[in-house]
Amino acid sequence: MLDLQYIKTVFFIGTAIYIVHMLAAVSLQERRYSVKKTVAVWALAGIVLLLDIYLGFGLLPEPLILPVPFIFAYLYYLITFICVSADGFWKKCYLWVTYACVFSIVWSITIFLSYMFFPDCAEPKLYVVRAAFYMAIYLPVLLLYRKYGRPLIREVSGSRGKSWRMLCWISVLYLIVFMLLLNRIRLDEGIRSDTLTFFLIIVCTFAAVNILSISNIYYMRKEARAELAKQNIEYLTSYIESVSKAEQETRRIRHDKRHHDEQIAMMARLGDTEGILRYLGREKDEIETPHAWCPHVMVNGILSSYAGKAKEAGIEFTARADTPSRSEIADSDFVAILANLLENAFHACIKTEVHGSVRVNIKDVGKKTVIVVSNPCYVGFKLENGMPVYRGTGIDSIVTSAERYHGELSYKISGNICTACVILNSKI
Numbered sequence: 013m014l015d016l017q018y019i020k021t022v023f024f025i026g027t028a029i030y031i032v033h034m035l036a037a038v039s040l041q042e043r044r045y046s047v048k049k050t051v052a053v054w055a056l057a058g059i060v061l062l063l064d065i066y067l068g069f070g071l072l073p074e075p076l077i078l079p080v081p082f083i084f085a086y087l088y089y090l091i092t093f094i095c096v097s098a099d100g101f102w103k104k105c106y107l108w109v110t111y112a113c114v115f116s117i118v119w120s121i122t123i124f125l126s127y128m129f130f131p132d133c134a135e136p137k138l139y140v141v142r143a144a145f146y147m148a149i150y151l152p153v154l155l156l157y158r159k160y161g162r163p164l165i166r167e168v169s170g171s172r173g174k175s176w177r178m179l180c181w182i183s184v185l186y187l188i189v190f191m192l193l194l195n196r197i198r199l200d201e202g203i204r205s206d207t208l209t210f211f212l213i214i215v216c217t218f219a220a221v222n223i224l225s226i227s228n229i230y231y232m233r234k235e236a237r238a239e240l241a242k243q244n245i246e247y248l249t250s251y252i253e254s255v256s257k258a259e260q261e262t263r264r265i266r267h268d269k270r271h272h273d274e275q276i277a278m279m280a281r282l283g284d285t286e287g288i289l290r291y292l293g294r295e296k297d298e299i300e301t302p303h304a305w306c307p308h309v310m311v312n313g314i315l316s317s318y319a320g321k322a323k324e325a326g327i328e329f330t331a332r333a334d335t336p337s338r339s340e341i342a343d344s345d346f347v348a349i350l351a352n353l354l355e356n357a358f359h360a361c362i363k364t365e366v367h368g369s370v371r372v373n374i375k376d377v378g379k380k381t382v383i384v385v386s387n388p389c390y391v392g393f394k395l396e397n398g399m400p401v402y403r404g405t406g407i408d409s410i411v412t413s414a415e416r417y418h419g420e421l422s423y424k425i426s427g428n429i430c431t432a433c434v435i436l437n438s439k440i
Contacts, residue, residue, distance in 0.1 A: 021136040022069060026062040028143040032115075032150055033061070033089060037096075039158050040107045042166065042411065044098035046397045057092050061085055079195050086112050086187075098403065098411070100170020106180040107165070109187055110222070114153065116190035117215055120197050122146045127203050166415060168232045169408040175232055179225050186218050236409075237344070307337035310346050311374060318354045318370075327361050328369030335374055341381055341417065341436060348413040350374070350383060352406035353432055357387035360430065364388045381417075381436040389430040398422040410434065 034054060043050055068081030093108045094101065122145035126133070130141055170176065193211055200207055279287045305315050315331050322329035339346075354370065361367045368388035375382050394401045400423060407421070414421050419436035 021139055022066045025139050025143045026065045028147055030058045030061050035154055036111050037093060039162055041097035042099050044096055050096050053092060053096050060088055078198050100173060102173045102176035102180050103170035106176050106183060109180055109183040113183055113187050113190055116194050118146055118150050120194050123197050124203060166412055168229055168236060172232055189214055305331055306333035306335045308335035308339055310343040311335045314350050327367045331372035333374035334376060345413040348409045349434055352410050353385040356406055357385050360387045360390050363390035383434040386429050386431040389425050389428050395423050
C-alpha cells in the first residue's frame, strides 16, 4: 500500500478523474455561492476523491476494489453538486446521475480498449492507460455537451420537479445496471463476447431512452416559452387597453369641446378668472394619457401593467427607463426578467404590514442594460452570497434569461429595503 509505484498510479488516476469531475461540475452546475467558496468546496472534494481511491484500492478485497470507492465517490460528489448548484433539486439529481451513467459507460469502454490493445500490461500501468483513454474519450463528449446540451438544459427551470424526478429515476436505474456491468467487465480480465454484447445492448437502450428524455426536455422548454409568450401578450394587452381607454376619454372631451368653450366664455364675461382656472384644471385631470416611460413598447407595457396593479393594491410605484424602441434584449427576456422582478417586489410589499413602495430604474450604460428594482424587505427574507436562500421559479427564470447575455443577478439588503440588480451585456 505504501509502494511508490502504487502511490503514483493512484495519484495519476485520481487526478485524471478529478479533472473530469471538475469540468463536468462546471458545465452542469448553476453556481449558488461565491467563486471562492465554490472552489474551496470542490477542492475538498478532490482531496476526498484521492483518499477514497487510495484507501479503496489498498484495503478492499478484489471484488470490492472498484464498486465501493466508485459508489462512495458518486454519492459524495452528488451531495456536493446539490449543495453548490442553485437549480431545482430533482434537476440537479438528474444531471449528476446521468453524468455518472456516462462516466460508467466511458470507463467500461476504456477497460475493453485496455484489454484489446494492452493485454499483457502490468496492473499499475494498465490503470494509467485506462485513465489516459478515459480523458481522450470523455473530453470531446463534454465539449459537445457544453455546446449543444447545456443551453437547452439551462433554459428549462428546475421548478418542474415532477418531470425532472421522472427523468432522474430512469437514470438511477441505468446507473445501477452500469455499475454492476462495470464491475463484471473488470473481473472478467478480458473481453467476453456475452458481456460485451450485453453492454452494447444496454448502452443502445440508454441512448434511446435519453433521446426520449431530450424530447421531453424540449417539450418543457416549449412550455416555458409558451408561458413567457402568454405573459408577453398579457402585458401588451394591458398597455393597449390603457392607451385605448385614454384615447376614448380624450375623444369624448373633444366632442364636448363646444360646451366647454361656452362655459369658459360665460365665466370670462362675468370676469371669473379663478373659476376659469379651476375649470381648466378639472378638464386637464379628466384627460388621462398613458404614461410613456421610454420608447420601448414591451417595457412600457410591463411598467403600465404593474403601475395599474400598484394603484389597485395601494402600493406606491415609481419608474424610470431609457430603453430605446429597438433593444438587443429580446422582448421575451424583458418579460422574464422585469416582470418577475416586479412580481417578486409586489409579493414582498403585500407580505409587509405597510405596503411601502416599489422603485424601478432601467438604464442603458454603454454596452450594458441595467435593471434595478427595490422594495420593502419582509421578515424571513434572507440572502446568501447575493442571492435569496429560497429561490422560486421567477428567480430561476431571471437567471436563465440573464445568462443569455452573459449577465448576472444580485440582491442586497440595506435597512429594510431589498434591491435586485440585473446587469445584461446588451451588445454581444
